[in-house]
Amino acid sequence: MLLRKTSLLLALMLAAAPLWAQIGQRFPSEKRVVADPVTGTPLTFLTTQPRGDSKIYPSHPQWTADGQWLVFRSNRVKGEAIAVNEASGDMVQVTEGGYDGMLNLSQTGGNKLYFLRKAASRAPKVMEAVEVDLDRVFADSQAGTMKPAGRYQRVFATLPAELEAVGDNALDADGQWFYFRIQGKAYAGAHLPAGTKIEPPFGPRGMGAGPHAIGKINVQTGEVRHVVSVPFQIGHIQANLWKPAELVFSWETGGKSPQRTWTVRGDGSGLRPLYPEAPYEWVTHEAIVGPDEVAMALMGHRPIAGVADPSRPAGTSVEGANPGQEDGWGATGTREKPTGLAIVNLRTRQMEIVGQTPSGSGLWHVHASPDGRFAVGDDFARNLYLIDRRTHEMLLLSAGHKATARDHVHPTFSRDGRRIQIQSALLSSDGREMNIVVVPVPPAWLAREP
Structure with missing residues (x-):
């Protein structure tokens, strides 16, 4: 009897597996337009359920090349990526077998x-580089004719363990090269000029030490x-999406860096600081x-020593909402x-x-x-500000997204400059879970002289 029950349970588990793990799985639309409770801006929530949603990091594209789908991370299928159609709200699972770090x-x-x-x-530590043909996934998912994952996902390289490759990566503008971070210190160090000083950890989080590649x-x-x-720890890597073979990357310390921003050509030439920062600047x-x-952000988030700041009342800090407040960063x-x-x-x-x-x-x-018309930024309170770069006018575009x-x-702006994608806890019952949201640039701003 025990053997029969075990066999039955195993059969049920195997039968159910494709239902939650298979690429092309569809989810019903949750799309809903909500008026911002503070500004009245119409917010298009493309997801509304507490399912562990989070957007791709803002340095990378959020929309597919045709501008119709947004890809995001979610626990709807744990460890897999989901795409949502901006017009219909339909959702489709677009990976199978997981991913590490950035989605490009x-x-x-x-x-x-x-x-x-x-x-x-x-x-x-062995990693695979994977390409997914989203057009085929969307078409077969819509038609109900999904095939095995290998028909949509192509492994185009296997990276050896010695590289210790990790998920900070970027796709070049022409789609020919895929850049990735190497944290294998032996490998990275072997490609440094002789005598290069290796940077030690910097700051109270014990991060920033090199070498990386x-x-x-x-x-x-x-x-x-x-x-x-380079002789330090690399953080985010991004490619210029308008000009091939141009990269920007960061020196990652978990906070203030000695020199945060760097740029280099795709062939390794032209390495230099992007913005040479002063010791007191937190970049x-x-x-x-854009192409050029x-x-x-040059942060102004830390109190001036010995000066009372009425905008920071005692006891109002929310845990996790205000990074960079710990001691050890100096007067930055x-x-x-x-x-x-x-x-x-x-x-x-x-x-x-352009604004603050x-x-x-x-x-x-x-x-x-x-x-080049507009800029956008958030703050610790989860407010969203729009800036007219020509006039420097600032507009509180959206608020109420919960500091918790x-x-x-x-x-992140859309490529046409008319929409901004964010993640928001506005609809969250626990004040923490986030959803995927599209915020329009106000028509009156779009109608302004460029």
């Missing part, structure tokens, strides 16, 4: 998705090449926003010096601050429209 959507040559994942063999994979042939090694959350421009990130949303030109190297909140944390995660939310708003 091609912007040319059809709807495709690229990422790293642990090798199917599960060998320690960037590698790249040819998407068609699977060829792996070394790009550059963070850089994002390439990078947005970044205060408003004794200029702070705000900065735009750096990759060609002229000039920097302009009058109080509070200041702008934290930032982005801008590719046409699991993460920040993380705004």
Whole structure:
């Protein structure tokens, strides 16, 4: 009897597995338009259930190349990515077998998705680079004719354990090369010039030590090449989506870096600081926003020593909402010096601050429209601000997203510069779970002279 029950249970489990794990699985629309409770802006919630949703990091594309689908992370199928159609709200599972770190959507040559994942063999530290043909997934899912995952997912390279490749990665503008972070210190160090000083940990979080490196994979042939090694810990890597073979990456310390932003060519040449920062500046959350421009935040989130700040009442801090407040960062990130949303030109190297909140944390995660008209940023309170770059006018576009939310708003402009994607806990009953939201640029702003 026990054997029969065990066999029956196993059969049921095997029969149920494809229902929750298979690429192409569909979920009903949850789409709902909600008026912002503070500003009245119509917010299009593409997800509304507490299912562990979070958007792709704001430095990377959120929409597919045709502009119709947004891809996001979710626990609807734990460890897998979901796409939602902006018009219909229909959702489709677009990976099978998991992913590690960043999700990369091609912007040319059809709807495709690229990422790293642990090798199917599960060998320690061996990673696979995967391409997903989203157009085929969407078509077969709609028709109810899904095939095995291998018909949609192509492993185009297997990265050896010695590289210790991790999920900070980026797809080049022309879709030919896939860049990735290498944290294998022996490998990275072997490609540094002799005598290079290796940076130790920096700051109270014990992060930032090197060496690390960037590698790249040819998407068609699977060829792996070394790009550059540096003597510090690399964080986010992003590619210029308008000009191939141009990268921006960060020195990651978990907070203030000695020199946060860097740029390099895809062949390893031209390595230099993107914005040479002063010791008192707290630079963070850089994002390439156009052919020649990078947005970044110069933070004004830390109190000035010995000066009372009425915008920071005692006892109002929410755990997890205010990073960078711990001791050990020195006198950095205060408003004794200029702070705000900065735009750096990759060609002229000039920097302009286009806006800043009058109080509070200041702008934290930032982005801008590719046409150069608008910029956008969030703050610790999860407010969303829109900036007219020509006039420097600032508008509180959306609020009420709950400072208790699991993460920040993380705004990203659409490629046409008319919409902004965020993540929000506005509808969350526990104040933490987040959903995927599209916020329109107000028609009156779009009608302004460029």
